[in-house]
Each structure stands twice: as structure tokens, then as C-alpha cells.
Amino acid sequence: MTARIWARDLLMGARFAVGGGREGWTRTLLTGIGVGLGVALLLVTTAIPSALAARDLRGDARSVQTASAGEKAGDDSLLMGEADTRFGGQDIHGRLLMPQGSDAPLPPGLEKFPAPGEMAVSPALDQLLKSDDGTLLRERLDAKVTAIIGDEGLLGPADLAYYEGSNALEQLGGELVTGFGSSAEPVTMDPVLALLIVLVFVALLTPVAVFIAAAVRFGGERRDRRLAALRLVGADGWMTRRIAAGEALAGALAGLVLGAGFFAAARQSASAIELYGSVFPGDLDPSPALAALVALAVPAAAVAVTLLAMRSVVIEPLGVVRAAKPSRRRMWWRLLLPVGGLALLYPMIGMGNENGGFSRGQVSTGVVMLLVGITALLPWLVETVASRLGGGPVSWQLAVRRLQMSSAAAARLVNGIAVAIAGAIALQMMFTGVEGMYSRNTGNDPSRAAISASAGPGDAAAGRAEAIAREIGGTKGVAEATALSETHLARSPKDRTMIANLTMGSCDALREVAHLPSCKDGDTFVLRGGWNDESTAAVAKPGRTVYAVNLGDDSGHRPVAWTLPASAKVATSRSDPTGLERSGILATTKAVPKGLGRGQGADIYIRLDPSVPQAAERARTAVRKADPTLRLMQLQATERSDRFESIRTGLFIGATCVLLLIGVSLLVSQLEQLRERRKLLSALVAFGTRRSTLSMSVLCQTAVPVALALLLSSAVGVALGTVLLKMASVRVTVDWVPVAAMAGVGAGVVLLVTLLSLPPLWRLMRPDGLRTE
Structure with missing residues (x-):
């Protein structure tokens, strides 16, 4: 089979996706939106290292080089006094400046030294001083603002900083500065904190990958029925698979374009991101290699997932063989992924901070295998439970029958939420377990002095x-x-x-x-x-x-x-x-x-x-x-490590983005499934089925796989958290309140998505939905 045939069939599938009428481009748009959201989050993640590196460089640039002991002041020296303060829970970087000559070193971000009684401030501090909330701060920093510090002299757009001119530093006392900029080696991060960073990235990106894999399958049932028509005009089975892959490829490419747009929009609002402090939009610059990897991996994954999914579908000239009872799913091979993941993590148990660094590749692979194992186990679990469900109200019977006919689609709907909740539970256990390592009693007595x-x-x-x-x-x-x-x-x-x-x-x-x-x-x-x-x-x-x-x-x-x-x-x-x-x-x-x-x-x-x-x-x-x-x-009384708190903040921001992404994906997927079932819903209404019954059936149809997904993700999350705590040499304790809270968040997201899908459901439940052309 030549590359020319593949290219021809993939191109034909792409033409169907774009030019196949309203149904074709609607499906392509839904796929593109889903993939685009995932791509945007991947690009933001790949840009975080460059943003942190840019912050570190600017921080080094404004650090001082002091004169050696006994060195006298000269024209090329500067007398500087620390004048840091704090307002409203935020630290303010402040320095008093008194140049000793015309060649005195100028701090980065300044064009000239402020005169005594004048000061240069950061844009964020200038805004705070002018606001109603800054009344007390204006009394404290009462020098006249004559300049704004440039970006090169700030850690980020929300950095609060000022430089004030002074002629009293010789009396007050100050250090003699000969220059700015430092080439000091970065502080080495201990192994457990490095492990936490790896875990945060893996736990947040794995659900995104699962979601992208699900997004390229939006509208699969309608597509397969459409491909059956191609068999009537001479297409063989492999040709239909390649055409289907071409449709998925078109959706993935549209997702790349939309993802770049979503990323550009998110980049402009980067000032609101607090990760080790705020970041400038220009700091969020993805590594070209990582961006290229995303651009290649997403279309390749779309093609691979589509070909893999169609192995279980037989497309014949007269229809799609999907209604026949499939063979029962086997469990033994589905356990290989989580067991393999545990096998990779087991050799690192007991390492902690004392026995060298953790292998990042081994940790990442082991955690990914455990989390992806959920996507292999969940379809088997949903099918096994659904096959044993029986009678009840009409709404329940409709939901159960739908689950029995398409348990894979139901599991696919909640795969992302299950993976995300499992990772969140494991990380919550990890953060709770090692918190004591990065918190200490300061010995301060705030009751005697604040x-x-x-x-x-x-x-x-x-x-x-x-x-x-x-x-x-x-x-x-x-x-x-x-x-x-x-x-x-x-x-x-x-x-x-x-x-x-x-x-x-x-x-x-x-x-x-x-x-x-x-x-x-x-x-x-x-x-x-x-x-x-x-x-x-x-x-x-x-x-x-x-x-x-x-x-x-x-x-x-x-x-x-x-x-x-x-x-x-x-x-x-x-x-x-x-x-x-x-x-x-x-x-x-x-x-x-x-x-x-x-x-x-x-x-x-x-x-x-x-x-x-x-x-x-x-x-x-x-x-x-x-x-x-x-x-x-x-x-x-107590103090927590800044790095530990920054990692926890990054986890919170990332988890929020992932949950929003998954919520949107669930909504899109739910709407797509309802659109495919429009004629069925209209027929049921035409035969006298009450709308409340159908609405309840949709809710039950979602609730069963969600409950099973949360049960499975809780078990895998606790197991993964236990292994990670043993790797960090920390006593294993399970705080069930956060575990239940994580599961509750997942259930809440699904419930909200289901409620949002009810208005479109009611619009679809009309007799005119039976009309066809």
C-alpha cells in the first residue's frame, strides 16, 4: 500500500469533514473545539518552564553586587538601603538609592536615578497607590512618583516595587553597591519537591491526552453510517477506515488552529496567572521543540485512535454491524497497565530525600500507566455492572438499555473525569503527607508581638x-x-x-x-x-x-x-x-x-x-x-516553604483549568450524543413518552457510569497516593475528607453538565424531529 493511496483517502476524508454539509462541518467544529481546548492547555503547560526561567533571569538582574570590605565609595558606586515593606498581605520590594558619582550603576528598569523625595514605582504599585485601597500606603510611601519601572526590572506585571532617592543613607546606614546582576547557581531542589513537580505535570496532562483522544471520536455513529454508503460505490473496508481517519485528521488540524487561538487569548491574560508570582504575556513562550511535538502528536493520535476504534466496527454496504451482541470484554489484559505502572514505581519506594533523585522518566511512565489503566478498566466495569441491572421505572429502563447497548460510549464520556479525579486524589494525599516536611514551627509568639x-x-x-x-x-x-x-x-x-x-x-x-x-x-x-x-x-x-x-x-x-x-x-x-x-x-x-x-x-x-x-x-x-x-x-507561629506553596498554587490553577476543560468536553460530547439520537427521542415523544421521563433517563444514563468512574478513580487514586508516600518515606495516612471532596467535585461537574444539556434535550424532543429529506 503506497503513501499516495493513504494521502488520497485521508484527503477525501478531510473533504467530507469540511464539505459534507451542515452535519459534516458541525461534527468537525465540535471535534476542533474539543481538541483545541486540549491543545491550548498543552501549549500553556509547555510554556510554563520558559516563564519561570524568564522570571529567574529578571530576579538575578536586579540582585546587587556589593563592594568588598574596606573598599571606599567612588564615582562608580551606589549607596543602597533596603526598604522592603508589606501591604494588604503582599510584599513590596523597596530600595533607597544614593548615587556616589556620575558612573553609579543604575538598577534595571530605570532610565535615571530618582532625586531625593522622588521615587520610581512599578505599574502595579502605581495603580495601588492611586486606588482607594492605597490610602494608608500613600501615607507610608509619600515620595513623589516621577517614573515607572520598566519590565526588565520587575519579576512580573503584578510585582510591587519601588526605588526612592535619598540623601540620608550615610546617616541611616546602607551598603555600597558596585553593580547589578548575579550569576549565582540556582538553588537545588530537593528530590521530594522535584517529584511533586513531575507528578503535577503528569496528573494534569494525562486527562488532557485522554480528552483529546475522546474528542476526535465525536459523532462516530453518524460517520460510520455515512461510510456504509461508500461501500455501495466500491470502497473496501480499509479504504473506509482511511477515510474515517482523514475526517478525524481534519478535526484535529482544526483543533490545532483553534488551540493556537485559545492559547493566544490565554497568553494575553497571563498577568492574572500567579505561579511563583505573576508572569508577563511574553514569558509564556512554548519551547519550539515541545510545540512541534504537540503539533505532530495530536494529528497522529487522531488517526491512530480512529483506526483503533474502528477495529470493532464492521461497515458493510447495507449498514453498520454494531447492534449485534459484542463479545464480553476480558479483564486480564486490562490489568497489565496498572500493574506495570506499580512495577515501575516499586523500586523507588523508600528513597525520600536521602537516597538521591527520583528517575523522572520512570516516575512519569509509571504514573501515566496507572492513570491510563483507568481508561482500560472502566469500559469493562461499566459493561459488567450494566449487564446486571434490571427493571424499574421507565426512565431507569431506558437508561439501562442504552448503557447495555453502548457501554463503551458511556465509559468514554467519563474517562477524562475519572483520570483527573484519580490524579487529584493521589496528589492531595501526597501534599498532605509531605506538608510537615515543608512546614515548621517558627518559635514566634504572635500574642506577645505581631x-x-x-x-x-x-x-x-x-x-x-x-x-x-x-x-x-x-x-x-x-x-x-x-x-x-x-x-x-x-x-x-x-x-x-x-x-x-x-x-x-x-x-x-x-x-x-x-x-x-x-x-x-x-x-x-x-x-x-x-x-x-x-x-x-x-x-x-x-x-x-x-x-x-x-x-x-x-x-x-x-x-x-x-x-x-x-x-x-x-x-x-x-x-x-x-x-x-x-x-x-x-x-x-x-x-x-x-x-x-x-x-x-x-x-x-x-x-x-x-x-x-x-x-x-x-x-x-x-x-x-x-x-x-x-x-x-x-x-x-508556623511557616511554610515558598516553593512548596508555589507548587500547590500551580496545582490548583492547573486542576481548575483541567476541570473546566473536562466540563466543556463533557458538555460537547453530551450534546453530540443527543444530536445523534434526535430521531429516537422524537419517536419516543410521538408515542406518548413524557419529557420528564426522558430527562430522568438521560440523568440516570450519566449517573451510573459516573458513579462507577468515581469509585474506580478513588481506588486507583488512593493506591497511587499510597505508593507515592512510600516513595517519599512518609507515613501513609488517608484523609478521607479530601478524597470525598475530590470525588464530589467530579460528580458536581458531571451534574452541572447534565443540567446544562437539558434545555437542548427538550428542544430535540419534538415530533418534527422525525422529518427527513
Whole structure:
């Protein structure tokens, strides 16, 4: 058989699909829409890696290169201060800039440095500042907006960022920057997180592939009856198969065109996608190799699926032999796929994070075989159960008889939802099981302080922490602001082998870090039970002269001597609001000479008044006005890995798209089946069958395979989830509430599709549907 014959017959089938009247192009359009939706989702998926890579490149481009220790400022350097903040649950990237000369490095996205009192903002931040919701933020970022940061300086379109000019960084303290851009190696992802990413892609794409395979078979019964006419004019069986494949090929090619259009539309709305943050439309750029693979694989799959489906159909010149009782489906070979999948996954059980990386190809193949095994098992299950169903109301009998005559079509209708729910259940079990690996107790006590503001060595705020605390404490919404300053003590000016911390503050502030026997201004305490009791015991001896030193300070400042009072009391260390247990010496403000040390750092703990609306935002504004270089931290009892949360967010977005895709495909498939049965429905109505009976029969006809599909997908999903948890070396637990929720979502999608198909059903149930030409 030559390629010319294949090309001739495929082309003839394509002409039938496009030029075969309303019925032909309607079927082609339905197939094209179904395939197009799947292609669009595949293209979006293939574009995600390039979008994440583009974000990483822009993130590296705005990272700073700092001057080495002792390097002096010059014309080619920039003084920069961190001024990050948070508003409405969103982080805002902020930097204060003070160029040291005409050749100072310019941050990406800026055309020139903002002058003091001016700032350049991202488009998203500019929009937020101008909105009614940004009233409190305008009080905090009160510099004049004179420029918009370009895309090359932003992570994404929703990135909140600003650069503000300042002439006070020498007093506030800032780092000396010599350039922008970083070529640092990316952080290696641990094996379990890498496994999760592979699973998310496989679990989301497998239902799409199943759906595309089902979409190319829309209108199969009418097509087969039409092909019988070709046998009357001399076509043989293989020629009709090739013509049918040509019709499917035309639908698949139309789907590729529509899919490209759907992808282009989705790409324009990429700003709304939150995956490791927002992405620019230009970031969603599919790899040419992957896009070519999709373009080749979809038409090839359409031809292969059509030829495979027609093996069980005998097309004769006088009709289609489809009504004869088919041979019963055998189960043994259908178990080969899931058993083979388990066999591939079994060698990786117990690997976890400690025994190297998982084989991505082996994991992907094993999971795909398990999920695709559902499509092999479901027709057998539907046929077996349907053959045992018996009498009941008329609507039930109509539904059962239809299932017994075409159990394969009923199973094909819900294959996609079954595969999607099985994958979702397995992923839900996996995420729940490994969540503890990527969540930790921070030790923070939000009941004692909601926000912590800290200053580092060399920051001006470290030397005036108490004044800043008083300023913040007078803000509406702040119940209390407590300041602690810190420096280091050594036994001699040159011997720094033993160092003890010195923490200074008021009695109330010191009680945040120690259990004090009693306290009045002028008292000192030696801490016991802290993290470094050995150094404390060696340095902090009452009556000894110690020296306040700044570790890492090469500026030439001489250590300051101080004699630890002989009356120093013993106190027991207590975790501060951030969970840190301190060691060393505590001293009230009057106990130390003014200016002791230059200050290695300071912490301000801010407790909020819950009765004041937006108290946290008011507190952040007060901190910003007091000193914009203070680093803020929201205190929370638990913390989750950003990467873990991003993967979970990606799963949610992908699962939503897949469920929408499957819902649309179910609706299209349901409408196509109803259209093929128009004459039958009209005949039943003409003979006196009530419309409510027919509507209930359609609902029952859908409910039975859906119930079986959900039962099978739940069993396969739990089995797959169990194996994956064992691979991650995590204790296997099944939370049945999410499992039931996933099954409920699947059932809800099918119920919604069935309800949406009722109006077209009622229109089809008219006697004039018997009219023919």
C-alpha cells in the first residue's frame, strides 16, 4: 500500500469533514473545539518552564553586587538601603538609592536615578497607590512618583516595587553597591519537591491526552453510517477506515488552529496567572521543540485512535454491524497497565530525600500507566455492572438499555473525569503527607508581638532604638513598642576568643527576654540557661572590666571599657517574641555609660491593638517614617516553604483549568450524543413518552457510569497516593475528607453538565424531529 493511496483517502476524508454539509462541518467544529481546548492547555503547560526561567533571569538582574570590605565609595558606586515593606498581605520590594558619582550603576528598569523625595514605582504599585485601597500606603510611601519601572526590572506585571532617592543613607546606614546582576547557581531542589513537580505535570496532562483522544471520536455513529454508503460505490473496508481517519485528521488540524487561538487569548491574560508570582504575556513562550511535538502528536493520535476504534466496527454496504451482541470484554489484559505502572514505581519506594533523585522518566511512565489503566478498566466495569441491572421505572429502563447497548460510549464520556479525579486524589494525599516536611514551627509568639523591626550593625537605628520605639508606640493601632539594643563584650580589647552578648533596654523590655527577680533602672543581670552559657561564664563575672567591641568592625574605633557591677543579679533566660533565647548580660539604660559600643544591632517588638482597623498597616507606616531601613518581620507561629506553596498554587490553577476543560468536553460530547439520537427521542415523544421521563433517563444514563468512574478513580487514586508516600518515606495516612471532596467535585461537574444539556434535550424532543429529506 503506497503513501499516495493513504494521502488520497485521508484527503477525501478531510473533504467530507469540511464539505459534507451542515452535519459534516458541525461534527468537525465540535471535534476542533474539543481538541483545541486540549491543545491550548498543552501549549500553556509547555510554556510554563520558559516563564519561570524568564522570571529567574529578571530576579538575578536586579540582585546587587556589593563592594568588598574596606573598599571606599567612588564615582562608580551606589549607596543602597533596603526598604522592603508589606501591604494588604503582599510584599513590596523597596530600595533607597544614593548615587556616589556620575558612573553609579543604575538598577534595571530605570532610565535615571530618582532625586531625593522622588521615587520610581512599578505599574502595579502605581495603580495601588492611586486606588482607594492605597490610602494608608500613600501615607507610608509619600515620595513623589516621577517614573515607572520598566519590565526588565520587575519579576512580573503584578510585582510591587519601588526605588526612592535619598540623601540620608550615610546617616541611616546602607551598603555600597558596585553593580547589578548575579550569576549565582540556582538553588537545588530537593528530590521530594522535584517529584511533586513531575507528578503535577503528569496528573494534569494525562486527562488532557485522554480528552483529546475522546474528542476526535465525536459523532462516530453518524460517520460510520455515512461510510456504509461508500461501500455501495466500491470502497473496501480499509479504504473506509482511511477515510474515517482523514475526517478525524481534519478535526484535529482544526483543533490545532483553534488551540493556537485559545492559547493566544490565554497568553494575553497571563498577568492574572500567579505561579511563583505573576508572569508577563511574553514569558509564556512554548519551547519550539515541545510545540512541534504537540503539533505532530495530536494529528497522529487522531488517526491512530480512529483506526483503533474502528477495529470493532464492521461497515458493510447495507449498514453498520454494531447492534449485534459484542463479545464480553476480558479483564486480564486490562490489568497489565496498572500493574506495570506499580512495577515501575516499586523500586523507588523508600528513597525520600536521602537516597538521591527520583528517575523522572520512570516516575512519569509509571504514573501515566496507572492513570491510563483507568481508561482500560472502566469500559469493562461499566459493561459488567450494566449487564446486571434490571427493571424499574421507565426512565431507569431506558437508561439501562442504552448503557447495555453502548457501554463503551458511556465509559468514554467519563474517562477524562475519572483520570483527573484519580490524579487529584493521589496528589492531595501526597501534599498532605509531605506538608510537615515543608512546614515548621517558627518559635514566634504572635500574642506577645505581631511585628518585629530590626537594625543591623552600622545602621543608625541601632543607636536610637528606644527613641524609635517611643515614636512607634504613639501610633494609633500600636498597643506597645519595646526596644532592645545589643552589642558584644570581650575580656580584653584584643582577645575575642570568648564573646558575651550585652542586651540593653528598660525593665519592661528586659522582661521580654528573661525572668527577672526584680528590676529597677540601673540594675544589671547575668543570664543563665541561654544558648551560650560557656562564653557568658568566662566573660560576665561581676566586678570584671570588659570591653564593648563590634565584631567585624575594621573602622578603627577603639573598644570601650566597662566594669560589670559587683551587684549584678542572676536571671533566667526566656524566649523573646521571635523565639530566640539570649545569653550574656542584661543591663538597664542607666547601668551602662552613654554610647557604650556603637551598637551591633537592635530589635523593636510591636504589639498591636486588635480593636483598631488595619493596625498592622498603621504600624508599618510608623516604622517607615521613623527609619525606612529597619527590616520588618511579621511574626507567625508556623511557616511554610515558598516553593512548596508555589507548587500547590500551580496545582490548583492547573486542576481548575483541567476541570473546566473536562466540563466543556463533557458538555460537547453530551450534546453530540443527543444530536445523534434526535430521531429516537422524537419517536419516543410521538408515542406518548413524557419529557420528564426522558430527562430522568438521560440523568440516570450519566449517573451510573459516573458513579462507577468515581469509585474506580478513588481506588486507583488512593493506591497511587499510597505508593507515592512510600516513595517519599512518609507515613501513609488517608484523609478521607479530601478524597470525598475530590470525588464530589467530579460528580458536581458531571451534574452541572447534565443540567446544562437539558434545555437542548427538550428542544430535540419534538415530533418534527422525525422529518427527513
